[in-house]
Amino acid sequence: MMQHLDMALLSAFVERWRPDTNTFHMPFGEISILLHDVHHILRIPVDGQLMGDEASQDTLKSDMGGLVRLSVDAQVGGKWKSKWYDNGAMHAEGLLVRGGELKIKEMEVQCYLFVLLGSTLFVDKSRDRLRPAINLFLKDHRRLADYAWGAGALAYLYRQLGVATRAGSKGLCGCLTLLQAWIYEYFPLFRPSQLPQSPDAPRASSWISPRLPGGDEARQRLVRYRQLLDELSADDVTWTPYGRDGHTDIPRSLYTGPIRFSDIAEGYDPSRCLRQFGYRQIIPAAMTVPHDQYRPASGSSYIVFWDPWVNQLWDNVAARRLELDFASRPCEHPSEIVEEYVDWFLTRSHPRITHPTDGEPQPRPLLVHQVSYDFLLFFQISKTFVIYSNIDFYFYS
Template identity: 45%
Template sequence: MPFGEMTITLHDVAVLLGIPVGGDMVVGNESVKAQLCEMLRVEQLNERSKPSLKSGGLVCAEAMQQVGRFRERDSEVWMFLTCLLGTTLFVDRSGDRAQVWPLQFLGDTRRVRKYSWGSATLAYLYRQLGMASRADCKGMGGCLTLLQSWIYEYFPCLRDQKLGTRGLVCGEPFAKKWEGVRIGGGAQLMNERLDHYRRVLDNMTDEFVFWCPFGPRPGAMVSRSLYSGVIRCMSVEEMYDPSRCLRQFGYV
């Protein structure tokens, strides 16, 4: 920003998405696609009704059509969770496929909570943001729900003036405040919005930022957010350094 650095923190992930940022890192083997597919028991389905596994991953629409046809309950749960993670937290640019690597962490559904899904989501989004900043990039993956809701919380001036928030039930993730928000329009209108947002960002001062939207002491609320080091999502490794954005933690 014109006045310094800002970033999405682990505290933001925990509050906006309501997923754990503490626990074991999501690190495994990305080259075991055949074995992971075996976990889905797809061989129990009729050959013509098998979910397609293309180079980009599992085709979600076809996969979800098979839920309810498995002989084993675990297979249905694995299929559902794989599609869920692939279309929310770890979205790629294909738009219709989910990677199968999360399966290795879902084999025992009782252990799903022990992993730091929040830090993995943030690492994956950091990498996608870096790739999207290149001049030849035409799309972006990652958890865009996290990115968009983070923008709305910290930058009120970037919200649509007609935008209204919904009330939250106790315990709901803050991202649900912005549920149902849709931004449409043709190419010309989108270009006008883009020019407008660029001007706003270029001329923005720190007075236009809501520095601590979730409370005065974010580090005390989510102690893991003050962690400094590497966060990982499989082979993706990204540095996480809260000392570079101290104002987001209530410090000078």
Template identity: 35%
Template sequence: MTIEEEEESEAEPEQEMDTYMDPHEDEYDPGLRFQQKYQFPVPDLPSDDDDEDGLTPPPPPAYTMAGTSGGSTPAPNPRSRPGPKKTLPTRPWKLIGETPGGPKYPHLIPSFGAHIAYDIWEGKGRHMLKLRSHAKSTWSGPDDYYSVSLLESTGLYHLRYCSLPQHNNPLIEAFIERWQPHTNSFHMPFGEMTITLHDVHYIMHLRVSGKRSNVWIDKADAIYAGARAFGVEPPVMEKWYGDGSRLDDLDRMYGDDSSFASEFRVRAYIAYLLGKLLFVDKSGSKVKADFFPLLEHIDMISDYSWGSATLAYLYRQLGMATRAEAAQMGGCLTLLECWIYEYFPCFRPPMVNAHVNGEPWCKRWQVIHHIPKDEDILVDYRRRLDSMRASDVNWTPFGVNVSCEVEKTVHHGTIRWMDTVEPYMPDRVLRQFGFRQIKPSDPIRPLKGAKRERKLASYKISYEPGDQMWNIPHTHMLNEDYYGHLARPAWESTPEYLPWYLDHTHVRFRQIPDDFFRTIQDMCAPFAEYLQLDRPNASDEQEAGYSHMRHSQRRRRTRDT
């Protein structure tokens, strides 16, 4: 049973939230002008009242218990040091009103009560997440001509060179803290941003159109199909279905010394690449076998939308990582980290290669310096994100024509990887397509019974798959008349967007933001040369002929000449 399928056995009746909403805000209307914005018929979606189940009662207070005998408590030992007291949260996981630091209205992100950002605002926190990565797995795959030709035909063979050797844990943690699973976007001080389908297409060089990745047969038939595809007995495949197949076992069974035929080795290596890079689970060393039947026909592997599947799985992993008691995260971390580098130049590593046409953009980042899991580094990243402005972002790193070059990127609906279904809503991040940001429509709501509590054991979420909308060309896509106003400048938004956005989310982690200091810098910018706010390098001064003389001497010399 997967994490998202587990559910708390008891829950109290749901509390109504309408009394806390601004009656003048038309976004709370369930019939929110959705039909007018899009050129496609929108199916009936669950209402906000069905979004999530009721509140969970607050946990009892924590007590420090000493050893007891016969029901009596012995006197404390004066020489012993008391251990740290664990402060348990007393707030519900589902918002019922205005929140300190935001949001003012809980409609947009109702499960923010269980979000790690809420804990950080209250001065609490957690240890940094353990990022699951298989970068140390080094199987290079079969190298005979026939096997290589089969691998190249799948459109996935290039993934063997797409894994970053290490990850910037504090940087990824800082962005996880800003992820909101209700909108599947990062909530920045200036608006929403997210990883789009065209980002996956360019960064990982994966196909985003095509068939959805899902097995449409029952488990028994899937086990036999997987056994045929990998040349093993059904009991072996059944064990892989239950426990997962270790990456090292795939290397050992289908490696250079294997007696399996080329087709079996090719399927095993594709499964190895997918489990190592795109669909990394939290075991740290295994790959789930539920998708193995998709690899049975090698000539059809390239027909699947591996890009949308990768993004759906990463969305789910990000959502679970935002829960206050999460401890680790899987998914395609290479995609996440390279996305940060593309859109936020201030966080880029010092070594950058020029992009080569036809190759994944992730290959141009050289992450060779190890960034330790240091809390001070994480706090600095939070501060820099708190004070960041929209003009600091590279909004269109892949050009302004991405909606034409990658048509599926303007799909508005759901994306899927096996049983994991997540909403994809490009109208929330129009500036990443080169268009002016407007107030978006309400996010796609999950099915009734959804829960996003603090503990991952209680994290249960599901959406209407909407597979028929995905498979019909040019259906369920944003209308160009709706989003087609070019952004001038690139971070442009309508006047009503930012006030609405700030009332509905939580965008800062420092209760005293750095905007004051940024304002002072802007005021002093015209006098920067006179005040010497930026000390020039010695080489620059030598080239200018000024040596190391004082600034006043340079001014007099310039005046006299």
């Protein structure tokens, strides 16, 4: 899929991503990638055990050494870093270990899944490096089906979108197939051709993504995409692309709280995107917030820290499930909102990315009561970065 990714389109959406809410801020409000989107687009499980296992660097090195027949001391010289392992080393050193035939076959499967998942759901910017943490969930093949792989992939993508909003970031990683297919599902304006597909097939496989040129043409597309997104209204969005009941078979999509992949945890709040469930959008309640966060301009020290007890929220899904009928009501038109929502949103967001020309209405200014100084939003306006201080988590409540 890398050859078919429209990086200009993805960049235009990254500019509208808000890491504190994990939603895209559009002129008409918030919209995001939800767990039932992951289910329909990729057809991987979003329910199951939370992927919250962590391990020390020494443990990860030892596990990797078993896969590639290298001692811990030999895994240096570019093969090993704290967050990734060089995929090329696996091919150069071989994927098997010495042992009985059964053990070799098990290791073959483990290595194959490690490379597969590292090349699809948990992609690194280099496109040829793999996160050793993936191996934590592959050591026992009997437990493979127990994990919520879709929730882990979404948490990882949320984090990479947040890192990509930093001024010093030069790329985007994560499951970009999911992101691009999600854009196609919700925004008809950007859709390519589509093939007929069976109801149970991953919807991502039905889109015929064209190979688009880069360079100056990509930059021109980016400018055009920005303008189109600035002009979008709620009526231009397909709010329920899988049908008005597309979420009913995915109860986990209404979960509210953090989702995880190993050491990465990100907040997930469907109450900010009720229109994606076919319900009228109301002013959302307060979010479950992390214990601490640090999002510098460079992105290299990007940290969001959650207390260990938040893992229990995933297991208590009954208590953490958003009750749609209690929160809102089904709407006749998918883009319906309460009257107060627009004023609430405009005092907490910036509705446009491109610089308005003379004669166009100016966007409403941000109403800043409580500023989080460690979180800055960057908008590229007329080739100049203008920095806005974003509102703290608690101000969104």
